[in-house]
Amino acid sequence: MKGVHAILGLRGYGKSRLFRALCADHTRLIIADTLGEHGELGTVVDESGLQSGLSGAPVSYRFVLRPLDYAVMEWLERVAASREGCCLAVDEIDMWYSDSRSPIGYGLRALVMYGRHYDQTLIAVARRPFNMSRDVTSQADLWCFPMREPRDRQYVKDVSAFDPGELRVLEMGMIDGNEVILRTELARVGARGTEVGEFNLETGQYRF
Numbered sequence: 001m002k003g004v005h006a007i008l009g010l011r012g013y014g015k016s017r018l019f020r021a022l023c024a025d026h027t028r029l030i031i032a033d034t035l036g037e038h039g040e041l042g043t044v045v046d047e048s049g050l051q052s053g054l055s056g057a058p059v060s061y062r063f064v065l066r067p068l069d070y071a072v073m074e075w076l077e078r079v080a081a082s083r084e085g086c087c088l089a090v091d092e093i094d095m096w097y098s099d100s101r102s103p104i105g106y107g108l109r110a111l112v113m114y115g116r117h118y119d120q121t122l123i124a125v126a127r128r129p130f131n132m133s134r135d136v137t138s139q140a141d142l143w144c145f146p147m148r149e150p151r152d153r154q155y156v157k158d159v160s161a162f163d164p165g166e167l168r169v170l171e172m173g174m175i176d177g178n179e180v181i182l183r184t185e186l187a188r189v190g191a192r193g194t195e196v197g198e199f200n201l202e203t204g205q206y207r208f
Contacts, residue, residue: 001025004112004122006137008129008156008164009145013184015125017204018143019091022123026087027060030080032073034092036066047072050079070096077107080120087121094126097133104135112139129155141190145199160189170198 001022007015016037023029023041030050031038042062045053050063067073073096080088088111090096097104104112111122112135124140126132130151137159144164147153153165164187171183186199186206197208 001123002119002121003116004136004140005124005143006129006132006140007123007125007143007145008132008152009127009147011127013145013169013181014186014199014201014204015127015145016091017201018186018199018206019089019123019125021204021206023087023089026089026121027062028083028085029062029087029089030076031062031064032076032088032090033064033066034090034095038091039064047075050076054079054083067096074105074107077105077111079107081107081110081115083120085119087123089123091125092127093124093136094128094131097136098131104133109135112136128152134159141188144187144189146184156189160194162187162189162194167196 005022007018009015020041029042031041042064044064050065053061053063065076067076080086111120115122124136142156142160144156146167146169147164153163156162156164167185167187169181169184172179173182181201183198183200186197188195188208195208197206199206
């Protein structure tokens with residue numbers, strides 16, 4: 001799954017599951033684990049550990065780092081942009097770029113605008129599309145879960161002409177006494193237009 005991908009939607013609708021599914025096949029992977037939830041996807045490191053692990057240009061790697069501030073996040077973006085074939089996966093990117101008009105750093109801009117020339121991938125997750133930089137969404141395939149917030153829906157409509165408010169939750173169930181979503185509609189908006197399918201939160205699988 002190459003290119004730029006933005007996963008958008010409410011908490012609890014399957015964004016983290018889809019994030020893991022899109023990361024699964026990448027053999028050169030750096031994860032910016034904003035909330036510390038994805039340690040199982042690779043070797044957890046700090047900045048020095050990442051530098052050491054990437055020294056010598058390894059053929060494959062999967063590293064997970066939790067940025068503590070924007071300076072570290074921007075450094076991670078530059079590291080990923082400097083490595084051919086690298087996938088940078090950023091969970092909760094709207095914590096780092098909290099306005100759709102926010103300028104993005106040089107490394108992220110390089111990944112978004114020119115990454116395909118170097119076989120690079122960006123996977124970004126945001127709860128609030130309204131807060132996500134248009135420098136990212138302008139180049140991304142949008143993976144949309146159902147949304148309620150009018151500003152988020154309008155943001156997606158503005159950049160894609162698709163209203164994610166039309167998507168439906170398909171199945172609810174009980175887990176540990178709480179009602180949770182088990183299946184939901186999922187839209188992928190990209191060069192091929194809008195494809196609407198379904199996503200299974202229990203298995204992490206999607207189909208269109």
